[in-house]
Amino acid sequence: MFGRRGLRGSLLLKGSLAVAGCAALMPQHTHSASVPEALTLPQVGLGLWKSKPGEVGEAVKTALRSGYQLLDGAAAYSNEIEVGQALAECIAQSIVMRDDVVVVSKLFNTHHVWQGDRSRPAAALAKTLADLQLEYLDLYLMHWPLAFEQTDMAAIGGLRLENGTPNPKLVMEFEYLETWREMLALKRQGKARHLGVCNFTVPTRTLGPVRYPHVPDRRGARPQISSPSPA
Numbered sequence: 253m254f255g256r257r258g259l260r261g262s263l264l265l266k267g268s269l270a271v272a273g274c275a276a277l278m279p280q281h282t283h284s285a286s287v288p289e290a291l292t293l294p295q296v297g298l299g300l301w302k303s304k305p306g307e308v309g310e311a312v313k314t315a316l317r318s319g320y321q322l323l324d325g326a327a328a329y330s331n332e333i334e335v336g337q338a339l340a341e342c343i344a345q346s347i348v349m350r351d352d353v354v355v356v357s358k359l360f361n362t363h364h365v366w367q368g369d370r371s372r373p374a375a376a377l378a379k380t381l382a383d384l385q386l387e388y389l390d391l392y393l394m395h396w397p398l399a400f401e402q403t404d405m406a407a408i409g410g411l412r413l414e415n416g417t418p419n420p421k422l423v424m425e426f427e428y429l430e431t432w433r434e435m436l437a438l439k440r441q442g443k444a445r446h447l448g449v450c451n452f453t454v455p456t457r458t459l460g461p462v463r464y465p466h467v468p469d470r471r472g473a474r475p476q477i478s479s480p481s482p483a
């Protein structure tokens with residue numbers, strides 16, 4: 253068994269770069285006696301995007317057996333159940349201890365606060381934790397600064413049509429502040445040790461929660477513009 257700190261820096265294993273395009277936000281300094289520890293990310297991690305059903309579990313087990321100490325997943329990768337099974341197996345077999353793995357997941361656009369419905373972020377994290385068979389995440393990231401009205405992408409035929417154009421049924425708005433507030437509450441509840449964001453541009457960070465009604469083929473906030481699918 254490897255302690256996380258003991259192994260860090262000596263890994264030469266090849267794997268996908270995790271937490272690409274994300275910023276982990278440092279916990280705020282408080283006056284309480286216990287100041288939360290800053291998050292230190294291992295230099296090598298296993299990225300779980302596009303990792304297929306029937307393969308992702310084996311990849312996780314192989315990675316953890318090989319000394320990987322970071323799993324970068326997301327609800328939108330649609331593989332958290334299998335990742336959770338593999339991680340649970342490795343913990344049960346003492347291949348790793350829970351505290352030796354930095355587990356990252358991401359809150360997808362389907363579960364931002366939507367028009368006053370503040371229940372969605374908590375529901376998303378509850379599902380992610382249940383799927384991963386965990387009590388807490390080490391890092392919970394807001395995947396995009398966008399909220400979708402639809403909570404079920406499959407029900408509307410996915411993000412894109414078969415010809416690759418954005419799905420006109422998708423209704424979205426540019427939103428992150430209210431969702432961030434809910435994420436802070438989840439952190440206070442101990443369900444995520446650290447929070448962060450992904451796919452924020454510098455202009456995004458300077459704007460308030462402006463609404464962008466979805467108009468196909470016109471200017472709008474579309475995740476497809478900067479990435480072919482939700483990475």
Ligand SMILES: NC(=O)c1ccc[n+]([C@@H]2O[C@H](COP(=O)([O-])OP(=O)(O)OC[C@H]3O[C@@H](n4cnc5c(N)ncnc54)[C@H](OP(=O)(O)O)[C@@H]3O)[C@@H](O)[C@H]2O)c1
Pocket residue numbers: 266267268269270271272273274298299300301302324325395450451482483
């Ligand atoms: N937060 C976000 O919005 C966001 C966005 C993008 C990515 N990510 C995270 O970053 C990860 C990597 O994404 P990426 O865009 O960097 O992917 P990428 O460019 O496709 O890189 C994947 C890496 O994994 C390696 N790889 C793929 N299959 C492999 C296999 N079977 N065995 C060993 N190595 C293999 C590739 O090696 P080769 O170069 O040799 O092919 C490459 O180095 C994702 O899985 C996800 O966790 C997050």
